[in-house]
Amino acid sequence: MxxxxxxxxxxxxxxxxxxxxxxxxxxxxxxxxxxxxxxxxxxxxxxxxxxxxxxxxxxxPGLVNTHHHFFQTFVRNLTAVDFPNMSVIQWLDEIYEIFKLISSEAIYYSSLTAMADLIKHGCTCAFDHQYCYPRSAGKELVDRQMEAASLLGMRY
Structure with a gap:
């Protein structure tokens, strides 16, 4: 080619x-x-x-997003995790119970979705604050994010 x-x-x-x-x-x-x-x-x-x-x-020039949490993409606007009248700390205690079950597949697709949205809005580079590493997912979570970035051409 x-x-x-x-x-x-x-x-x-x-x-x-x-x-x-x-x-x-x-x-x-x-x-x-x-x-x-x-x-x-x-x-x-x-x-x-x-x-x-x-x-x-x-x-x-492409914009740069310096602070993101790609894995949280799939819980935005989800009523199942809309815990009203909680402090941020209380909410984090609740939401971490969900995040500890996250899979490498969920990381891949949430990263893909977040990056596609960023590209759509002019961002060509992103820094993700990935802090969710459940034992069940193994060590491939960052690799799956890199795979998503490579597929879309996002600088990561």
Whole structure:
């Protein structure tokens, strides 16, 4: 399989550079080769480049989420763990009873779900605070998270 080496993104409404001057380029193209941006400007061209239209769209660097708990994704908004009128400590005591039963499969799918949601909202890198290591799950929990990140292309 021949991998495309150059990508030409055409007609972006705005490109946010995040350079020292926080430059925002308007109505421009971006030429990328591998992991490097070769140029930002109007009317760029490149023979053999894969072309993508960004007409009417903004382009900005991927966001970084520095604090997440992927394994908690599947308990959000779940009425079975909605313990009203509890302090945080009391709630944690209750929820840990559930988390100690978590499997590597649940870790994989909750990580996949959390990362997909982050990517959908512009995050390309995440730091997960995984502190749930039940004995029954073995030592593969982090490997399963890495597997999910690799599948989605998330920097992790």
């Amino acid at each position: 021949n991998k495309v080496n150059k990508i030409l993104i055409k007609d972006a409404a705005a490109v946010v550079s995040c350079d020292a001057d926080d430059t925002v380029y308007r109505d421009v193209d971006i030429l990328i080769e591998g992991s490097r941006i070769l140029g930002i400007g109007k009317g760029l061209s490149a023979d053999g480049a894969e072309q993508l239209s960004a007409e009417g769209r903004f382009i900005y």
